[in-house]
Amino acid sequence: MDLKTLHTLLIADHTIDQLGAILKSDADAPAIKTTVAHFDQVQQILMNPALSCWKEGANAAVVWTRPERAIDSFRRLMNHERVSLDEILADVDAFADLILRASDRVEAMFVPTWVLPSWWRGTGGLEMKQGKGTVGVHRALIAMNARLCERLDKASRVHVLDASRWMASAGKTATNHKLWLMTKAMFSLEVFKDAAADIKAIVRGVCGVSKKLIVLDLDDTLWGGIVGENGWEGVALGGHDPIGESFADFQRALKSLKHTGIILGIVSKNDEKTAITAIRENPEMVLKEGDFAGWRINWQDKATNIKALVEELNLGLDSVIFIDDNPAERARVKETLPQVTVPDWPADKMMYTPALHALRLFDRPSVTDEDLGRTEMYVAERQRSESRANVSMDEWLASLQLKITFEALGSGNIKRAAQLFNKTNQMNLTTRRMTEAELLDWTKSGKRAMYAYRVADRFGDYGLTGLASVEVGAGGEAIVADFLLSCRVMGRGVEKAMLTTLLNFAQQMGAKKTTAKYLETKRNKPCLDYFKDESGLAKNDANTEFWWEHTTAFPMPTHITLVEGDGNAPAAETEAAHA
Amino acid sequence: MANKQQILDAIYGAIDDVNAAQGSENQIAKDPKSVLFGQGGKLDSLGLLTFVLQVEQRVQSAGHPSFTLTDEKSMADTPTAFRTVDTLADYVVGRLGG
Known part of the structure; x- marks a missing residue:
């Protein structure tokens, strides 16, 4: 997802135009173009990808429903008919499935949790009880939201947002029954402002521009x-x-x-x-x-x-x-x-x-093991720098005991891989931007390989810090599609180990030559410098293409141990740095 | 009894609220002469109703809990009463018996 081309489809069973206006005009980045889908047609819109609203170029969607409208059994419960929680949760599962299916049509889908109007009191003390064959309305709502989150957890592009916080922040004026009767707007501007700010915060996180x-x-x-x-x-x-x-x-x-x-x-x-x-x-x-x-x-x-x-x-x-x-x-x-x-x-x-x-600057779609161990990595880096004093570069590299594990993309590494893919700027050959789902889709062809690289040395574990891919064409020429590496591990031979894995795959797939084409951005000159001066690849005069003819083996650095891992294995705990 | 300045403050607060959803080209100035309804007005029908309810809520919070701007009389008076910020303030003061 690109911050410059955000277009969000707003799907709701209440008037949501003002959320669209705020997303467009609010001063906080990014500005978001919006399209409002037909009012109160949520199920039909989610079910039918052929509807025109899906063809207007939206790359994100907000699906904001009222619980009594989205879940019919809950509507009956609100009328104090006897409805079991099991029946309600089965309806929630069906609604969640609709969202999951529709989520494939966009790069990000935002689903606010279900809330009741701020004036709703229901039956007071019975609201949180569960009796024979039925359940209190608020208790059911809590269970519904928990179930919705659980079902939507499996889709990395779906982000459930906590609407109850927006309601609490706006207080008694979060909803206005007159506004509902006159305009079918369920929520006040205060709620929409909070919702827009949260949506923008998570969009910044998805695009990798949240603060670190x-x-x-x-x-x-x-x-x-x-x-x-x-x-x-x-x-x-x-x-x-x-x-x-x-x-x-x-x-x-x-x-x-x-x-x-x-x-x-x-x-x-x-x-x-x-x-x-x-x-x-x-x-x-x-x-x-x-x-x-x-x-x-x-x-x-x-x-x-x-x-x-x-x-x-x-x-x-x-x-x-x-x-x-x-x-x-x-x-x-x-x-x-x-x-x-x-x-x-x-x-x-x-x-x-x-x-x-209140800052809303730290939102991310997920937290990886690398995120959790980041400070320890910096402490280990200080120790590495200290160890570098008074020894030659070769001696220092040899003393690091570098180990690189490369693995295909899978459930165990996709979150961190997507995060790295979308935020790395300096050591990045082509600076493509793709979501988790797009990355996994891209690797489905047998003629392509995309590897994630985990780097560790005697001081600690850098975690997943590199990503590279290659595509082998019919004519025997392979193209390096992506080559990106965290700045933290540049200049230690990791780049050559990455090239080795790509060139090995290309050769196994019958490639005679593998080419890396440099696409210049404002920030990726370090990548050009590497390919030009250190990669050992042949290059054209314009320094835009670098290649290896598969007539000889590419020289793998001797100070690195390279091993193949399993991208589907659960992510290992980040090792604490140790001196 | 209502003080016109208090009512203007309530209206300006409501303008702040609705301006968030107005876009930079359609911002309403906090000025007695700002047009709210009719030719030159910048609020669409949803925006106008939201604005009316925001003013109503703010006047109620300012010590007039039973005040309403959404009854039949107010709706009938809309074309003249809601023409500008100033006419609206006078209308509210009049309805409050100021």
Whole structure:
């Protein structure tokens, strides 16, 4: 899915035009073109791919239904007829199957959970009970939403969105019965605004442009007060006062983001020794030294420090958020590094945690093992750098004990593979963008191979960091369709091991020659440099095509152990880095 | 008794709400002269009804819980009462007995 060509089909049994208008006009990226399908024709539209609404170029869809309309047995339950939960759940299964079938027509489908109007009270105390042969309405609704999620879990392109949060956020005005009677609009503008913001957040995640690194200030950001003046014993953190508690609370919120693969870093104007001592010694610190992938703690300009830290972590500036209590520092970073997201930050320290939660910048379609072990990988990388001092390149490469496992795409690696495929820019030969389903479809032909590469060394496991594919044509010429590698493992011979696997497959399929055609983008010059200067492939004068004639074997680096794995095996736990 | 400025504030709040779904070319200015209904108006029928209900809700929250803008009389008065922000504010004040 491409952020520039988003076109969403809105399918609903209530008036949803205003969601379309907000998706189009809301200032947050991306702008989304919308088409509203015929009102209240949800089942027919999901069932029939021949309908005109599917032929207008939409590459995403929102399917937003009212539970009493989508699930007839639930409508009867709302009328207090005796309906069993089993009957209702069977109807949910049938509705979920419709969604699953229709989801093949788009690259992403968004399904808000079912909710009842904010004024609905039903039968009060009976709402959550289950009696003989029937069930309370709210209890049934909870079970229906859980079942819907469970059934839709199997489709990676379907994203269930929590509408109950939008309702809670809008409060009593989430629905207006008059609005329903007069316009058949079930939800207020507040609900639609929240829904649009969530849809955009997950779209950014699907397209691989969600944020990866939070750079944090220290004084009055991670703790209250100035550590250089008061010492770590004198800062406000934890304890029994609301300010100290709010900083501990904020650190817990950051740590929970770190547990989902978001990286934390520090840029602070402080004495490094004093600040690191505070992090190590203060027993109230929720975030420990090992929770930070890196830091720049000194008296230099923060924008310069952020740039240096981001380079050290091999990330792009556009994947960074900078949080600082000081408006002047924020303004300076905003002006100097416009790619960095610098949110306005509340002056009220007790509002830090809600402000972090409100950012909607970290959404991703899934969390992989590599995401979970990312900070540990950076810590291991620091140790690798230290090991590199005073030895030759060859000695250092040999000492790494590199092991590369290549595997075909399958259920065990597709999530991470798609994530890598859609976010890698620098070491990327052709920069194609495809969803999980499209990647799996592409590999179905026997004349094509697409491999995922897992890289590990004696310091730890980098996880799945490379992806490459080749297609063998009828005339005996093979074309490298994709060749991409995370910056974290570039320059260690991994590229040659990847080429070896592609060339071996091409040769086995009868290819006489394999060609890699470089497609230039604004950011993939490192890939050109590799193919031009280091790959060992022949090249044309324009440096756009690189090839290997299959008359001799391609030289595999001797410092690497290459093994074949199983892409359908459950993803292995990311190994903790070890020195 | 209703103060016209309070009613204007309620109307401006409702304008903020509906502007979110209006697109940049159809934004309604928070100005007494802004046209709401008829020639020069930027709200479609769904937008106008949403706006009316937003104003109603805001006036109710401002201490007039039984106030309505969706009864038969209001609907009949729409062409003149909803012409501009200013005429609407006067109409609401009048209905509240201000």
